[in-house]
Amino acid sequence: MTESEATHTAPTSYDVVVLGAGPVGENVADRTRAAGLSTAVVESELVGGECSYWACMPSKALLRPVIARADARRVPGLRQAVQGPLDAAEVLAHRDYETSDWNDDGQVGWLEGIGADLYRGHGRITGPRTVTVTGSDGSRHVLTARHAVAVCTGSRAQLPDLPGLSEVRPWTSREATSAKTVPGRLVVVGGGVVATEMATAWQALGSRVTLLVRGSSLLSRMEPFAGELVAEALTEAGADIRTGTSVKSVSRENGTVIAVTDTGDRIEADEILFATGRAPRTDDIGLDTIGLEPGSWLPVDDSLRVTGHDWLYAVGDVNHRALLTHQGKYQARIAGAAIATRAAGESVQAEPWGPHAATADQAAVPQVVFTDPEAAAVGLSLAEAEQAGHRVRAVDVDLSTVAGAGLYADGYTGRARMIVDVEDEILRGVTFVGPGVGELIHSATIAVTAQVPVSRLWHAVPSYPTISEVWLRLLEAYRDN
Incomplete structure (x- = not known):
């Protein structure tokens, strides 16, 4: 019909x-x-809906070339071939294709x-x-x-009640994923998933990004090291990250956005993105x-x-x-x-x-943040598990010690953590941060959802040499400490 x-x-x-x-x-x-x-x-x-036209699909279309170039720059014999800038016009055109031109x-x-x-x-x-x-x-x-x-x-998107905001015509996640041109200067307000992903994308496409974070860290709902590693990479890429900073007022003067912070700083930009929650x-x-x-x-x-x-x-x-x-x-x-x-x-x-x-929805919610490096988590963080009353232990592994990581990228930097319930000997949560870890999270989701005993996980043998060998290293660290 x-x-x-x-x-x-x-x-x-x-x-x-x-x-x-x-x-x-x-x-x-x-x-x-x-x-x-x-x-x-x-x-x-x-x-x-939102995912197809203003969220999942366009944002990942913007981020994919950013991550691919970053990965290529870490591979000996390839890095010299990918030192130039991204073709922003082609990236945006592909984003339009992935959204069917909003048709x-x-x-x-x-x-x-x-x-x-x-x-x-x-x-x-x-x-x-x-x-x-x-x-x-x-x-x-x-x-x-x-x-x-x-x-x-x-x-x-939920916008804050700020003086001058309606006149500024701020970006929300919709404008950030559907913009037709690259702003020369972009202020991003927020420190969560949308803020970090869009800061990653637009910085790589040529914007000078200033990230204003009210809290003390990025990705505050994940393990603390996730936000730390993402912040280090964004800073290295050229973004200016200011934590403990709130926006008190905004205005637009002759086309330029003026954001005034609670410390009195006056920041000028071509666009301002508010990634401050959902309603x-x-x-x-x-x-x-x-x-x-x-x-x-x-x-x-x-x-x-x-x-x-x-x-x-x-x-x-x-x-x-x-x-x-x-x-x-x-x-x-x-x-x-x-x-x-x-x-x-x-x-x-x-x-x-x-x-x-x-x-x-309560026990095993997986999420991937498509920044560089990627951050992926499922289940409870250490703080959440302790708050819920579980007797747990955090087991950490430096991902650079895994053979597959060194083959994946020269100078691979990343970290893995599993939260073990020491009474039931099952996993309550797992977090990975590093290049390519988004593809690891489903194995963790199965382990957490199925409540696989740690003793049984020893018999789930990871292929060598892959980054998934981190599972063996995590189990060894749990056994030896």
């Missing part, structure tokens, strides 16, 4: 109505359609292929099991859901009509059902469990299975690792 046909002839009653057509909404729809449930999907922007025809075709009906427009819940869609042309469609409404509207996109979706607070995160149980509403699900960023695309898609698979099971009149089982419980 085409979009036009869906608008004019599709029934208004569906088994499931999905609010939001990003990766999370798409996966919910895929699972409910596979179970034979009629499904409507409502989207006010582009089908494919969602392909994603729309996929939705049609699974048999879901797409309604373009702003969707608002207007009562139990009811969503009203208002199109850009003023058209109005009322959709009712026999079994479930799934809120998959994601999150948006749920729930402020105008009708939560007030069902007794919930507009603009709030939505609390859910492990089947992603909203507390107090047996027909309402909140999947992905909106429930604030783990603001990561892969975790949202994981939740979508769980939610889709739970919706289908309940629709069939069967009870949903709540066993910890069953098909209806999103337990990995």
Whole structure:
């Protein structure tokens, strides 16, 4: 069915109505359609959502040549061939290709292929099991859901309340990943994933980057050494990192951004990026009509059902469990299975690792920060494990001691840590920092998720000579100390 046909002839009653057509909404729809449930999907922007057009895909397209060049510069016999600057125009053109030039025809075709009906427009819940869609042309469609409404509207950049901010037209993550030209000078406010990745990308593409971090370190939610190693590399690349610094006011004078810090410093730039957190996109979706607070995160149980509403699900960023695309898609698979099971009149089982419980959101959330060096972590950090009351030990290994690291890059610098529960003899968390470590994190995710005993990990033999031999070194360090 085409979009036009869906608008004019599709029934208004569906088994499931999905609010939001990003990766999370798409996966919910895929699972409910596979179970034979009629499904409507409502989207006010582009089908494919934040990840496809303003986050995962464009940011990694910008970062990939940066990391590849950095790796090549560490390889004897190759480094001299890659000393020149990146071709910024070609990098940006490839970024545009990866986002399909912000055209969602392909994603729309996929939705049609699974048999879901797409309604373009702003969707608002207007009562139990009811969503009203208002199109850009003023058209109005009322959709009712026999079994479930799934809120998959994601999150948006949160801007601070600063004097002069609206006049400055600041970058958020969206502008940072979709900019058409390289700013000569870029101020980045924040020290988390978006801030460090975009500082890495734009510094390498030719910007002079100043990073203003309110806290004492970068990547504060990871092990401390992760932020330290990333900060060292950014500084070496030419970025100016100022920790313990807050922005007090901003203005734009003759096209130039002026940022004034709490120490009185006046910093001039062509653009300023605020990477200072996320807020749920729930402020105008009708939560007030069902007794919930507009603009709030939505609390859910492990089947992603909203507390107090047996027909309402909140999947992905909106429930604030783990603001990561892969975790949202994981939740979508769980939610889709739970919706289908309940629709069939069967009870949903709540066993910890069953098909209806999103337990990995607490126990084993993996994340990769695509900076140079990469930082990758899963599970708990040392501080988090201790705070949770586990008796743990941190085991550290210098990645440069692993044979595969020396072959990967001359002068390889990196570090690995595993957090061992000394009572249960299992891993509570693992962190890697170094070139190429993003591809190591899934092995750690399996070890943490499956609660593999340390004694059993000795029999998971890493291939030689690869960086994954760090697993052997970590086990040896645990045994010997």
